[in-house]
Amino acid sequence: MRGSTFGFRKTKLFRALIVVGVLVFLISWNPQALFSPFRIALGTVAIPFERFFAFTGFRLISLGEFLSSIGDLKQENVRLLEENIQLKAEYARLADMRRENEYLRHELGLLPRERFVLEAADVIGQDSLSAGNWLLVNKGKSHGLEAGMPVIVSESILIGRVSEVLPFSAKITLLTSPESLVNAMDVQTQAKGIIKGQYGLGLLLDMVLQTDTVKAGDDIVTSGLGGDMPRGLLVGKVQETRLSDDHLFQQATLVSPVKSNRLQSVFIIKNEKGF
Amino acid sequence: MQSFIVRCTLVFLSIVLQFSALDVVFPHTTPNLLLALVLSWTLTKGFVWAWPWVVALGIGADILSLSTVGGTALALVCVSYAVSFLSVRFLTEHQGFGAVVVIGFVFLGTALYQGVLMFLVYISADMSSWQAVRGAMLGAWGSMWPVAIGNSILFFLIASAVRKLEAFLDFYDHKVVVGR
Numbered sequence: 001m002r003g004s005t006f007g008f009r010k011t012k013l014f015r016a017l018i019v020v021g022v023l024v025f026l027i028s029w030n031p032q033a034l035f036s037p038f039r040i041a042l043g044t045v046a047i048p049f050e051r052f053f054a055f056t057g058f059r060l061i062s063l064g065e066f067l068s069s070i071g072d073l074k075q076e077n078v079r080l081l082e083e084n085i086q087l088k089a090e091y092a093r094l095a096d097m098r099r100e101n102e103y104l105r106h107e108l109g110l111l112p113r114e115r116f117v118l119e120a121a122d123v124i125g126q127d128s129l130s131a132g133n134w135l136l137v138n139k140g141k142s143h144g145l146e147a148g149m150p151v152i153v154s155e156s157i158l159i160g161r162v163s164e165v166l167p168f169s170a171k172i173t174l175l176t177s178p179e180s181l182v183n184a185m186d187v188q189t190q191a192k193g194i195i196k197g198q199y200g201l202g203l204l205l206d207m208v209l210q211t212d213t214v215k216a217g218d219d220i221v222t223s224g225l226g227g228d229m230p231r232g233l234l235v236g237k238v239q240e241t242r243l244s245d246d247h248l249f250q251q252a253t254l255v256s257p258v259k260s261n262r263l264q265s266v267f268i269i270k271n272e273k274g275f
Numbered sequence: 276m277q278s279f280i281v282r283c284t285l286v287f288l289s290i291v292l293q294f295s296a297l298d299v300v301f302p303h304t305t306p307n308l309l310l311a312l313v314l315s316w317t318l319t320k321g322f323v324w325a326w327p328w329v330v331a332l333g334i335g336a337d338i339l340s341l342s343t344v345g346g347t348a349l350a351l352v353c354v355s356y357a358v359s360f361l362s363v364r365f366l367t368e369h370q371g372f373g374a375v376v377v378i379g380f381v382f383l384g385t386a387l388y389q390g391v392l393m394f395l396v397y398i399s400a401d402m403s404s405w406q407a408v409r410g411a412m413l414g415a416w417g418s419m420w421p422v423a424i425g426n427s428i429l430f431f432l433i434a435s436a437v438r439k440l441e442a443f444l445d446f447y448d449h450k451v452v453v454g455r
Contacts, residue, residue, distance in 0.1 A: 012322050012323055012356065012359065012360070013356075015322075015323065015326060016322065016326070016352065016356040019326055019330060019352050020349060020352060020353070023330070023333075023345040023348050023349040023352065024345070024349065026344055026345035027343055027344075027345040027346055027349065027395065030343050030344070031344075035338055035344050038338050039338050039339075039341060042335070042338050042339055043339065043341075045287075046287070046290075046291050046339055049287075049288070049291045049295070050291055050294070050295040051295075053291060053292055053295040053296035054295040054296065054299055056296060057295065057296040057297075057299030057300045058299060060300055061299070061300060123299075124295055125291075125294040125295045125298070125339075125340070126294065126295075126298045126299065126302075127294060127298060127340055127342075134340070134341070136294070136295075136340075136341075163341075164341045166341075171340075171341040198410065198411075199396070199410065199411030199414075201410050201411060201414060261298075261299075261302035261303075262302070
């Protein structure tokens with residue numbers, strides 16, 4: 001009996017059970033503080049490698065896209081010439097619309113991008129292995145970044161929020177993450193709700209009152225409620241609406257204008273000018 | 276000591292390469308270099324030898340991705356044990372079909388890895404968002420086949436290099452011991 005006990009302790013299964021037990025304990029305990037020094041050290045050492053690999057990765061994608069488009073170059077050229085003529089006409093029209101847009105932004109309280117103090121950062125890592133939905137950028141605490149800061153791209157399109165900050169890098173939790181919650185509103189109807197991530201599958205505008213109106217095609221922006229996010233950052237367009245499971249609220253699925261897995265650089269909003 | 280440093284470097288570069296290059300180039304069906312490395316180690320040297328490096332690889336990945344520490348390691352350890360358990364039987368009984376059996380192990384490893392990660396998401400998920408969790412699980416299941424094919428290709432690309440490296444390190448370690 002004693003011999004068989006010792007025999008079992010030498011088996012693969014026993015070792016595997018011990019390792020699994022310790023790992024399950026780690027997962028349930030989740031000692032952030034214990035691993036913090038390792039995160040800082042490993043994160044700092046990894047940055048140059050991550051930048052190199054990410055840069056090479058993006059270059060490979062560009063090269064692949066270029067090679068696949070060679071056959072279409074002639075057609076593309078003709079199309080671009082036509083498009084150029086159209087765009088010249090469009091430009092004249094947009095100049096007028098710009099003035100109107102500025103007026104409307106002022107009326108709605110939407111913020112033009114120039115109003116923010118921004119920190120540009122390069123994407124050096126991202127996760128598609130799990131439902132983490134995050135990006136890793138090459139700016140951190142030493143550049144003035146803090147957890148909770150909103151992250152945008154191009155013309156004030158919100159993509160997520162800084163969730164963890166290391167000295168020279170930061171983790172951005174995307175809006176599609178289940179950990180993400182953002183107060184938002186419908187630009188056209190002023191209906192308010194909360195945007196929730198759908199485990200990388202998309203965005204859901206939830207908790208919209210049944211008395212409010214939300215319809216397909218409406219633009220959804222941050223409402224600024226709670227004070228942790230500036231008002232007027234574009235999140236996406238409403239794709240379809242439905243009632244919540246408990247039939248108390250309306251829900252709307254949103255389509256973001258940005259593909260987060262193709263981002264090479266982002267802007268982190270550190271502050272609003274004039275605050 | 277030199278072998279230890281070489282393996283640590285291999286672990287570190289694999290993690291960095293996974294999150295910064297492979298995830299960028301193949302965003303939807305990313306081949307899993309960590310899984311391929313674990314399978315290579317397990318099939319070359321067995322679970323008993325490989326598990327400390329598998330745990331180091333998983334914990335390193337969790338630390339570098341700023342995720343809950345232990346999740347990836349748990350998934351990789353489960354894969355390593357299952358493949359080690361089955362390989363003892365199948366690779367000796369079906370020697371003529373070695374490559375096919377190995378592809379089977381890669382598919383099994385991919386399914387088990389995603390299954391363990393999805394289980395961790397499931398037990399930590401807010402049940403009010405059950406539909407989203409279910410959608411994510413179905414999405415992961417749907418993308419499993421292209422990911423498994425990618426993993427198989429990646430495995431065959433790195434397996435022989437890992438086997439040669441391990442043979443060299445064993446030879447080197449042995450030489451050092453004899454030399455002393």
